[in-house]
Amino acid sequence: MAFITANWNPLGEAFFRKTELYDMCWNIRDGLRDSLVAAAPYGGPIALLREPHRRSPSSRPQLEIYSASGLAITSFPWKSGPVVQLGWTVSDELLCVQEDGTVLIYDLFGSFKRHFSMGQEVVQSQVLEAKVFHSPYGTGVAIVTGSSRFTLTTNIDDLKLRRLPEVPGLQGKPCCWVVLTQDRQTKVLLSTGPELYILDNTSCTAVYPPGLSPQTGSIVHMTVSFSYRYLALFTDTGYLWTGFSHLQEKLSEVDTKKTTVPKHMVWCRRPQSQQPSVVLMWDRLLMVVGQCNDTIQFPIEDPCVLVGELDGVRVINSTNQELLQEVPLVCQDIFKIASMAPGALLLEAHREYEKSSQKADEYLREIKEQSMLGEAVRQCVEAAGHEYDSNTQKSLLRAASFGKCFLTDFSPDQFVQTCRELRVLNAVRESSVGLPLTHTQFKQMTLQVLIDRLVYRQFYPLAMEICRYLKIPDYQGVSRVLKHWASCKVQQKDLSDEAIARAVCMKVGDSPGVSYSDIAAKAYESGRTELAIKLLDFEARSGEQVPLLLKMKRSQLALSKAVESGDTDLVYTVVSYLKSEMNRGDFFMTLRNQPVALSLYRQFCKLQEQDTLKDLYNQDDDHQELANYYISASYREKRLDTRLSILQSAVDEYNKAKNEFAAKATEDEMRLLRFQRKLDDEKGAGLLGLSVQATIEALLALGLHKQAEQLYKDFRVPDKRYWWLKLKSLAEKEEWEELEKFSKSKKSPIGYLAFVEVCMKHNNRYEAKKYVSKVTPEQKVKAHLAVSDLEGAAEVAIERRNDAEMGAVLVSCTASDQLLIDRLNRARAAATKK
Amino acid sequence: MAHSARKDSPELPDFSMLKRLAKDQLIYLLEQLPGKKDLFIEADLMSPLDRIANVSTLRQHEVDKLYKVEYKPVISNSDQLCFLIRPRIQTVKWICDVVNADKAAGKARSYKIIFTSQKFYACDAVLEEQGIFGDVTTDEWPFYLLPLDEDIISLELPEFFRDNFLAGDQRWVRTASNALHLLHSLYGPFSKVYGIGRCSKMVYESWRQIKEGEQKTDKVDIGKVFLIDRDVDYVTPLCSQVVYEGLVDDIFRIKCGCVELGPDVTSSDKSIKVMLNSQDKVFNEIRNEHFSNVFGFLSQKARNLQTAYDKRRGMDIQQMKTFVSEELKGLKQEHRLLSLHIGASESIMKKKTKQDFQELLKTEHSLLEGFEIRECISFIEEHINRQISMIESLRLLCLLSITENGLLPKDYRSLKAQYLKSYGINHLLTFANLRQLGLLVEQQPGETLTAMESKVGKLVNDKTAGKLTDAFSSLAKKSNFRALSRKLNLVPKSDEEYDLRVPRDMAYIFSGAYVPLSCKLIEQVLERDGWTGLEEVTRLLNAHEFAGPGSNGADLAAKNDAQRTILVMFLGGCTYSEISALRFLGRERGFKFIVVTTAITNSSRLIEALLDNHV
Incomplete structure (x- = not known):
């Protein structure tokens, strides 16, 4: 395969090659002349603004966006102000920096997203030059204004404008300048001609590149490498100084023998570069200058654009696109003419093997003798990754696979992975996709980002294929793509709601991790409320539907979904939203249809807004609850008059609720309160608020028997209760005479055993005995026992011939009552006989 | 114990883990507020808290003074107040008053409210309403x-x-x-x-x-x-308890597993708090016994104890040594417990073997069996008239109503009237409550409710019918005690x-x-x-x-x-x-x-x- 090295150009120890990436699909009339061009690294899109300086309103400049392969994505006439600079952000958004300092952001498809300004003062002084740069913080923009001041922001998504200090003696724009990112600081390096300055946040320092002799003249062009580590300066005498960007160390100094300022100057390096070099472009010449003072010169016919990449330079002209890069070491080893590297031998061995030649064995032996077969396989695999041509990739991988057969414990992982990744890379390099990524770039960029970019470019099927092929878990892979697809789908204006909903549902199904509510939110954003509602129906978690429904002002639906979800917090969220959105009447009506929400709101009102609670019951004509509300309100009221009036309201409500019982009870309460107040006023009895029973008790305790009697009659207190109360109270006060009188007032409704027991409780056996005789026969034994009159008890029990009672007496007997025991036993025996 | 357990009964799980868990969670919450602090505890959380974390544990976590929530102004010099409360609006309101009073006096303190077992939205709403939402931090103790x-x-x-x-x-x-x-x-x-x-x-x-x-x-x-x-x-909890543990609860009121026995029981001049649980060996054996057996058991136990003590006669020194070191402490402990329980039993006997109690029990049993209802009613009447006990009278009334499926209108009125005369009109509300719960109701002429329900049920769909039934049942809960009693053979x-x-x-x-x-x-x-x-x-x-x-x-x-x-x-x-x-x-x-x-x-x-x- 001698031809592989045909396009290799030696530069010092290393070689440089130009690989053709694409024949550009575009058809540009005047080439790239007179245009502002921005091409993003990592095979990003290309933006083109024709004749940006034409200002007549009749013919506006055209802004065109192409994929890296030149496929037109969109184009539109530029209607805003004059553009100074175009640039791409890390997330493939187009930045257009205007003369007045406004930066407009468009997406890949040319739709306007937002804009921001680089500062008010810029409107006056105008932007002279601008640069878009990338740093670990994101994408930044730096400008220099007509008043020779620099302003920059390091991250356009988190806009913080920094105005850099003044540069002494600078008039207009500097000769040349670059943005550096060092030590987590963003600085500007600029040349005013003879002087070189570094501008940081606070100061402007003059610097002198080491080893740059003053005779070399003033610096007219400079460039910094992809990683901000290396710097190249071009002087007006044609010298090219290269060194580290911290300006402490020099790498080389080369005389290019060209005194005109190059149009473009870009670093061309790769990780583990042997020969870091700078590519310079003049009108008809492309020159690669290495550290070894050597140069390679390519003649060019067309104006080109140079795009610095991580591992090379893309050269784009109006017809084709090439990748200029240093040949990776491993490829050199394999393909260099007469190379004896193990990889080269293995490739040769395999070639012979395919020709069925025994030389294959010889080659293999040679590798094996050096025990380098593992290394050989590794080399082939690695080299395959670096090759762009799929035939070369195949022959290298076949060789590796061939060599692998002769190894016993060789991990196939790297081989398998490289095969897979190459397959993916070849797919995205297709001209129709247009992502000319190298393997190194792909590794740096990661698969996730690649899928994101594909999704962003709306290559959904390809992205899904890749996810499936590389077996990425659904959650991060297919589902994520589907989600984006669905979000994009719902924005298609030409399809009916029904069709879209059906399509989305069919594709998405119930893939894990795809949230229908997110898709619905997108639909709503693009103004398709009905579609959003349709999509929300597919959402399994009802809780997820609520926020969007609220946003769409479908509050009723939101409320019922929230209730369905069983999440009370969610219900409450909706309720409080409704409360602020609706008028009171509608709000209550809505709640009325949702018992769960209603009771939740009631609970809240009980603690927070008592009055609302009343309104709520009123609205519902819930007289019962309203009355209950008044009752509890009456307890909070200290003043009696108010209290009575509140109770009156309760009575009215109870009547309306046809709860006569409660109405009556409440009326009684009012009567009682009045009665209590009267007595409190007259006697200072302190009765207010007591229950009927407690009032009687208190009255009796105070000796106000007449009033107690009155209450007893007025409130129709049952006799039993009254008797109990009076009995207890009299005994309590030990008014035994009064008690006796009371007992004789009429026949006791509670019997007389109670009298006996109460007397005994107050240890008055004498009084107790008085009542024993009055006790009914059935309870007489108990009564006698209560006053510990065993004899009497026995007497009655025997008389009544009641076995159980006799037993009860027996139990109470002690040994000293032997006589009695005998008698009882006899009687018992006699009773049982009969 | 008089009866032996089946041998294959499973072991009880260990629930002490619940206590440890709650304790750790509480300590974590207390540590969120570093420095000395005064702790205010809601009255009815005092005893439970004591079981989870005693005073010394609280002290270890920088609780300076402990107070009971008494709805009075706070006198404390600490600049950190911590409240451990149930999520009740009343208590939250009191805290608001405390904070507002401090504000008026220009005192700056930090306040933390720990709600147990969870916080309700209503509590937040009160805090907001009173304007102190930003002044307090809240937490939940998932106890x-x-x-x-x-x-x-x-x-x-x-x-x-x-x-x-x-x-x-x-x-x-x-x-x-x-x-x-x-x-x-x-x-x-x-x-x-x-x-x-x-x-x-x-x-x-x-x-x-x-x-x-x-x-x-x-x-x-x-x-x-x-x-x-x-x-x-409702019938079961309304009956007088006659099993030892229940009796002790009825008479002395067991609070959180702990009973305070007064001087008349301990036969000394001070009260003693006793934990009543299975750790108490004497109690463990009599707690489930009918009271009539308890005395016999206790005297047997006393005799056994005596024999155990007597063993030391005729012991040589070595044996005596082991006896003192191993058995004596246990015996002493048992002795103390035994005398306490005997004291308690005596006190119960004094109160309960009186004529009144026997008659009370007799009435209850007649009610349960449904015999001699008229006698029972007059017994209750007398009970009310003689003002024997406000609560007991109500209890008997309820028992009568439930077992008889409501009172006859005549009885209902007259008994209620008598009761109101004895104890005051505010009990109108009590009666309303009892009626709402179906504990004390008037007999309905015929089964009108059921008839109406079924009629209504036919008219509307099932879901609403269910709701209606609920509404009806809460309106007047019918008790069918007699029929149930026959069906399940509740009264032998x-x-x-x-x-x-x-x-x-x-x-x-x-x-x-x-x-x-x-x-x-x-x-x-x-x-x-x-x-x-x-x-x-x-x-x-x-x-x-x-x-x-x-x-x-x-x-x-x-x-x-x-x-x-x-x-x-x-x-x-x-x-x-x-x-x-x-x-x-x-x-x-x-x-x-x-x-x-x-x-x-x-x-x-x-x-x-x-x-x-x-x-």
Whole structure:
């Protein structure tokens, strides 16, 4: 395969090659002349603004966006102000920096997203030059204004404008300048001609590149490498100084023998570069200058654009696109003419093997003798990754696979992975996709980002294929793509709601991790409320539907979904939203249809807004609850008059609720309160608020028997209760005479055993005995026992011939009552006989 | 113990992990607020917190002073205040007052509110309304479950009952399902879940939602789960408890597994706090016993103890040494516990063997059997008139209403009127609450409701009919206790003598008069592995029964032991008697029951939750 090295150009120890990436699909009339061009690294899109300086309103400049392969994505006439600079952000958004300092952001498809300004003062002084740069913080923009001041922001998504200090003696724009990112600081390096300055946040320092002799003249062009580590300066005498960007160390100094300022100057390096070099472009010449003072010169016919990449330079002209890069070491080893590297031998061995030649064995032996077969396989695999041509990739991988057969414990992982990744890379390099990524770039960029970019470019099927092929878990892979697809789908204006909903549902199904509510939110954003509602129906978690429904002002639906979800917090969220959105009447009506929400709101009102609670019951004509509300309100009221009036309201409500019982009870309460107040006023009895029973008790305790009697009659207190109360109270006060009188007032409704027991409780056996005789026969034994009159008890029990009672007496007997025991036993025996 | 357990009963899982987990989470939260801080703890979180992290642990994490939340102005010099509270609006409002008072006084402090077990949106709303949303930081302490004993886990949420069943506020459903989820992820996967009740169903569904997409562990400790709403069975918690543990709860009130015995019990001049759990050997043996056996057991135990002490007579020095070092401490401990329990039993005896209690029990039993209702009513009447106890009277009224399927209108009015005269008109609200829950209702003439329901049901579609049924059932919950009792044979025939020493069935926990409905349901469902054959019963209960798979991946056949470990979750509280009954059932059938409850309840707590006399 001698031809592989045909396009290799030696530069010092290393070689440089130009690989053709694409024949550009575009058809540009005047080439790239007179245009502002921005091409993003990592095979990003290309933006083109024709004749940006034409200002007549009749013919506006055209802004065109192409994929890296030149496929037109969109184009539109530029209607805003004059553009100074175009640039791409890390997330493939187009930045257009205007003369007045406004930066407009468009997406890949040319739709306007937002804009921001680089500062008010810029409107006056105008932007002279601008640069878009990338740093670990994101994408930044730096400008220099007509008043020779620099302003920059390091991250356009988190806009913080920094105005850099003044540069002494600078008039207009500097000769040349670059943005550096060092030590987590963003600085500007600029040349005013003879002087070189570094501008940081606070100061402007003059610097002198080491080893740059003053005779070399003033610096007219400079460039910094992809990683901000290396710097190249071009002087007006044609010298090219290269060194580290911290300006402490020099790498080389080369005389290019060209005194005109190059149009473009870009670093061309790769990780583990042997020969870091700078590519310079003049009108008809492309020159690669290495550290070894050597140069390679390519003649060019067309104006080109140079795009610095991580591992090379893309050269784009109006017809084709090439990748200029240093040949990776491993490829050199394999393909260099007469190379004896193990990889080269293995490739040769395999070639012979395919020709069925025994030389294959010889080659293999040679590798094996050096025990380098593992290394050989590794080399082939690695080299395959670096090759762009799929035939070369195949022959290298076949060789590796061939060599692998002769190894016993060789991990196939790297081989398998490289095969897979190459397959993916070849797919995205297709001209129709247009992502000319190298393997190194792909590794740096990661698969996730690649899928994101594909999704962003709306290559959904390809992205899904890749996810499936590389077996990425659904959650991060297919589902994520589907989600984006669905979000994009719902924005298609030409399809009916029904069709879209059906399509989305069919594709998405119930893939894990795809949230229908997110898709619905997108639909709503693009103004398709009905579609959003349709999509929300597919959402399994009802809780997820609520926020969007609220946003769409479908509050009723939101409320019922929230209730369905069983999440009370969610219900409450909706309720409080409704409360602020609706008028009171509608709000209550809505709640009325949702018992769960209603009771939740009631609970809240009980603690927070008592009055609302009343309104709520009123609205519902819930007289019962309203009355209950008044009752509890009456307890909070200290003043009696108010209290009575509140109770009156309760009575009215109870009547309306046809709860006569409660109405009556409440009326009684009012009567009682009045009665209590009267007595409190007259006697200072302190009765207010007591229950009927407690009032009687208190009255009796105070000796106000007449009033107690009155209450007893007025409130129709049952006799039993009254008797109990009076009995207890009299005994309590030990008014035994009064008690006796009371007992004789009429026949006791509670019997007389109670009298006996109460007397005994107050240890008055004498009084107790008085009542024993009055006790009914059935309870007489108990009564006698209560006053510990065993004899009497026995007497009655025997008389009544009641076995159980006799037993009860027996139990109470002690040994000293032997006589009695005998008698009882006899009687018992006699009773049982009969 | 009087009865021996089946030998093949599975081992109980180790629940101390729950405590460790909660502790670590709390410490993490406390460390989020570095430096010295004062901690304010909600009163009803004090005891649970004590179980999780004691004062010295809190001190280690720079808690300076501890206060109880008392809704008073704060006197503290610390510049960091931390509040550990339940998500209650009242408490949040108090904190707002504290912060606003500080603001007015120009004091700058930092405030942190730790909500347990979760924060509600309403709390945020209050903070916002009071304008201090930006001044406080909030956090959630996901402390759901407190193991009270080796087979009892409590959510310590007494308000669950009132909020959920009375107010219809479903905010705690999530909490319950989160708790279930926690158990599932630690001890599951569950193979089968049964349940009955509206709330249970909601918990189950909410839990299924949470656990979607979860990885299951290979270790299975708990196989089956039974969820039950308290409103399925109100009869059981309304009955007087006569099993030792239940009695102790009724009389001394066990709080968070701990009881405070007063001076009259300890026969000294100070109160003693005693932990009641299986660690207490004496208690462990009598907790499930009918009270009539307890004394006999305790005296036997005392005799044994004496013999053990007596052993030291005739010992030589060596033996004495081992005795002192090994046995004496245990004996001393046992001695102390024994004397405490004897004291407690005596105190119970004093209160309960009186005439009144016997009559009370007799009335309860008549109510359960449905005999001599008129006598019962007059007993209750007298109970009210003599103002024996506000709560007890209500309890009897409710029991009467449930067992009789509502009171006759005449009785309903007169009993209510009497009650109001005894205890004041504010109980009108209490009665409204009881009516709403169906605990105390007027008898409906005929079955008008059902007829109306079916008529309406024909007119509208199924979904709305379901809603209507719900509405009706909440309007007046019908109790069909009598029919249920016949169907499930809840009241054993009373002509046979019931030997309480050798319990035949779960009825022993109510002196052989009644098998608790809740436990009977659990037994039946486990026996049938579902609700088939119980259609009539569920219709009578008017409940939402369900049976479903737990985890999709759980292997039904595997790990036989785990399948016989059953988690019973009571939503709205359960009583110690029910736990005793389940323990008995477990011993009989070779199951192990683990009871998870929103709180331990009893008749007084149940009724108190429904009182409306708070002003």
